[in-house]
Amino acid sequence: MPVFKTPFNGYSVRFSPFYENRIAVATAQNFGILGNGRVHVLDLSPTPGAPITELAAFDTADGVYDLAWSESHDSILVAAIGDGSVKLYDLALPPTSNPIRSFHEHTREVHSADYNPVRRDSFLTSSWDDTVKLWTLDRPTSVRTFKEHAYCVYSAAWNPRHSDVFASASGDCTVRIWDVREPGSTMNIPAHEFEILACDWNKYDDCVIATASVDKSINVWDVRSYRVPISVLNGHGYAVKKLRFSPHRQNLMVSCSYDMTVCLWDYMVDDALVSRYDHHTEFAVGVDMSVLVEGLIASTGWDELVYVWQHGTDPSAP
């Protein structure tokens, strides 16, 4: 399956919700510690084996840590930047007109971005300044700031079945569930003993959420009774950096880790690890599953490579 080499270290990859052969990749120079960043928009060739082509690229003054495709406009991308800014890019406009927006409200690095898939008019960003911000395209500033976490918020994810509910995962070892209409968080789940780096909702059960932690495990929770996790997935050798539930199968999720592997899990069965892909030669820090093509997975990592492959095939096979 095709591979794309980025000049900087990969941080995040996302499939377009509009085009089955389009992905966006967030990269940062010098492993995101110091230097510039770049957003790549890539087109996969419909013919197998053909190379990935770059549709557009946007340079930033600091590393890009995450991306989100707009769910309302097929050409708009949200980028979470290390200098605390949130930038919007429109692929339909020439590079000189981009970014079309640049919001400077976060006081520290912005670490994640997620577009509301239900109402499709708003997105969330989470930052190392301990806050999550809610943005809409019809307002010049953020609409709301959610500030209860006591440490960096590494990830915020919309509930895919509820337009007002989202979850945030933080280094303070908690996951909080929020309703944008409520003044405070509606739930506070002490999900791990170590920092939590990512969370995602089950697409088929709006009460199930998974959390990925520095303790190398993934916990799956039912928000109606969150005293104990409904499943604990062990198998990664180091901190789990990101995870994503399958858009097509209720039980499946994919995760990537500092152990340089990408794992596919079925959290409903005892032997939960379905497959392990060790194609990356450095930390695997970005992973996504296509909404439009079942079983299509993309991953990126610090080895500056973007892989796109069908589940069950070898990602590094030519």
Next chain:
Amino acid sequence: MESKPQPSANSLPPKPWERAGSSSGPAPFKPPSGGSTSDVVEASGTARPGEIVSSSDKNAIVNRNSLGRPVPTRPWEQNYGNSGIGGYGSTMNYNSGYGSGLNGSYGGLGGNYGGLGGNYGGLGGTYGGGTYGGGMYRGGYGGGLYGSSGMYGGGMYNSGFGGPMGGYGMGGPFGSQDPNDPNGAPPSPPGFWISVLRVMQGVVNFFGRISILVDQNTQAFHMFMTALLQLFDRSGVLYGELARFVLRLLGIKTKARKVQHMGPNGFPLPGNSNSHVNQNYIEAPKSAPSGSWDNVWENDTSN
């Protein structure tokens, strides 16, 4: 990959899960509201457009941490105000995970040395990279501020960082001004110190990102330290010897002098009155001084 007809622009294909009902019972969420997100939030009275969270707000947030667990201090929020440059070493706490056994002693070495690195930037550059833990953090400040570069070359992922960091130091806090020059120009505007502060901010940012990475990746960090320790074990370098070597390089007199009272392999030099202490060496030379085997295990000075 099979080629499907592309959806026309701005018409989002339905999500696969929208075709299926939710499989579990009622959710503990209020039913969704109609209208746009901004309208919904504004109607709920929770909207705070463009709010920027200040650090005083954050203190209140910390108190709201219902877990009762201590939350680590962020590297960029630590109080550097009362300490000199070398003080960076004393306030950083990245050796804490290595408090026991060999790792502890090794981390301690890095810490001590890094602290000195604040004052001796050049040497910090030479040795900071190899220690990776305390050394990199602490020596790093010294190196960066005083213009010594290349200190990050030794680490796992750090090649190339030395350049820009060294670059910060090149301006040099002490380079362009001579406070003792009576005929000099009027005092330079505070822009200089603002630029220094800005540089400091950049430095703190830099280490903030490294430390976040180390935080997220404590396991890999541990593995690196273990590998490093094994390397030292193999080359036969004792940690104490290493520490003494480093301190001697810095011109600090240590107990190393005491070692010089001993002969080769720690055996007493003839006529040394203190020579009876600490003779329990595992390896003794084959051609030992007379009667040595009799008093290896006791402090017998009768020979």
